[in-house]
Amino acid sequence: MALAQTWSVGLAGVQGAMVEVEVDLAPGVPTVALVGLPDAVVRQSVDRVRAALLNSGHEFPLRRVTIGLSPAAMPKQGSGFDLALAVAVLAGARVVPAAAVRELVLLGELGLDGSLRAVRGVLPAVLAAARAGHREVVVPEENAEEAGLVEGIAVLAAGSLRQVVAHLAGKAVLSPHVRAAAAPAPPGPDLADVVGQAAGRRAVEVAAAGGHHLFLSGPPGAGKTMLAERLPGLLPPLDEQAALEVTAIASIAGTLPPGAPLVTRPTFEAPHHSATMAALVGGGSGQIRPGALCRAHRGVLFLDEAPEFPRAVLDTLRQPLERGAVTIHRANGSATFPCRAQLVLAANPCPCASAAGDTACTCSALERRRYQSRLSGPLLDRIDLRVTLPAVTRAAWLDGLGTPESTAVVAARVRAARAVASERLAGSGLALNSQVPGRLLRERWPVPRAALALAERALERGSLSVRGFDRVVRVAWTLADLEGLVLPGADQVDEALGMRLQRAAA
Structure with missing residues (x-):
């Protein structure tokens, strides 16, 4: 034997x-x-x-x-x-x-x-x-x-x-492999390409600075997809631990770029609206594979035409977005994948998606409500920023041809804001404003009651849930960090509330 x-x-x-x-x-x-x-x-x-x-x-x-x-x-x-x-x-x-x-x-x-x-x-x-x-x-x-x-x-x-x-057998010994110098990753799309859309540019900057989820609504051509594609470029490069996490997921998914195995930049995933639950969250027959949400770990998951996704598929995102991880169970075992990604949803105001706006819309009020109701309330309640983008006018487009800020300029402000937040949150095990639990937010970093007056009235009227109130305060802290303030004031809270309640910006 x-x-x-x-x-x-x-x-x-x-x-x-x-x-x-x-x-x-x-x-x-x-x-x-x-x-x-x-x-x-x-x-x-x-x-x-x-x-x-x-x-x-x-x-x-x-x-x-x-x-x-x-x-x-x-x-x-x-x-x-x-x-x-x-x-x-x-x-x-x-x-x-x-x-x-x-x-x-x-x-x-x-x-x-x-x-x-x-x-x-x-x-x-x-x-x-x-x-x-x-x-x-x-x-x-x-x-x-x-x-x-x-x-x-x-x-x-x-x-x-x-x-x-x-x-x-000792006949031809293999030498240990020596890593080659990694080639720099090609630059992504630049925010300077987006002109005439100040509300959208502000929204992605705030989302990047605080790690907030974002919902962009507006007619075709308003720049929703362009803004979402440029969000990863505003995020800081991945640190060593995060890079290994993201690279490990890409390795299992088979999406590692050839010649540059270490993923050092935040990823961007944009699945088609025909994606199944397994494709979005993970699963499959045989070996359990990570879905688009997991592949977007430490990066951005962008769902364009979000109401076209099946509602059940979208609702599966709710718990993973809260936990930052998803566990998939099968008869022969289970697998857990990290999925701490930023979610960006984009939607047209109605099914016909008329670029000319309400004047050319052929949808009835019932059709509009039915279309918008495909995004469930519990899912939208987890979205910190909801911004309605207006159609880009000719005057705004021409005015924007001057000197729109580039990705590099905005990314520098984002890094500075994240550094301030990280210093404030030191010792709590948290790094971003979007991760702070509501109770901890009220106990350790309270905002003056006078600054919360408008948000408290919205809570009393029922237009804002308790979870939504906490999210408004988190966004207000991000706005304060971007502006170099020690504490959010009424202006920051009101702007955060406006972004929460989908107020159109000019």
Whole structure:
């Protein structure tokens, strides 16, 4: 009897979990038993491994082969176990030294010709290996740059099973991969392109400074999509921890940009209104994948033509937006994804979406109400800023051709406002005004009652909920931070209330 062990990594959400791969070769009728809750893709790996071994110049053992994936109770999914299974079989057959693979972590899918192919989720897998104390990992060449983002672990990049076997046998040692210098990301769209829309420009600046959700309403051509696309450029670059979080999600989703694996800028996701609940929040058959909301973590999720989305799909956003994470349950397990994203909704005032405004609208009052009611009250109550954009007039457009502020200028104000908020919130575990709970806001950072007079009247009339009142105060703090004030005054509270109640601005 021959026994060999090595390591690979399974994924649960964006977290990696170490999986010990054991192979036992025993006398008997040649059979292969794969145990440890493998899915269909992992079960098929036996056939891929057999063909890869033969085409790499090795024999698959004609013995009773038992392959165990431990912990046995954790579901194993995906083709990333192929390389570990092949190497463990070779170690059991004494083709490579068993001691050489005992602490080695192997990731990669095998082609039938023995080539090593890229897999998703390498970054969270290597992070898990480093946390578990492993010091060496073998990955496909296409995943080397991504794996190299993890400090404290040597990354060996291979293009085929032959190279891995030669390395383990000491014939052609693989050198640790050295990360290449990252190319700068191309600049995004500039806010200077948006002219004649002061209300919208103000709204995205406030949203960026405080991390507030935003709802833009207005006729076609008012600039809703342009403003939403420029919001990520106003956000500060991601710090190291946030960059690794976002990159890990992109790795699992398969959306990492080639040649620049580390995502350092806030992401922008804009799913089509035909997107399903699984596409928006996450899910799918087999391995649970992150949806658009999760891929927008630390960035912006933009839902254009929001009333065209199914109402049930939109309402699934409510709890994840509050918690900053979403847990998806399936019969064979669950996965949790972070989703602390800024939500931007855009909508036309009515179904006909006439660019000429109310004078050319053909919709009845009932049709308008039905169209607008697709955005539920509980969802809108979680939106801090609701701004109605007027149509851009010819005079405003011509006046705006002068010197509209660029993204760089506005982003500098946003960074300064965030720095002030971060200093004020130091010690609370919070960084943005939009994250401050209402009770903490009233206890530690109260706003003078005189400044809240108009907001309190709106609360008494019922046009503002208690949650909405707290959100008005949060926006007022953001406005004060942008203007360099120590405390919000009546002007800031009134402006925040105006943005909350969808008042049109000229």
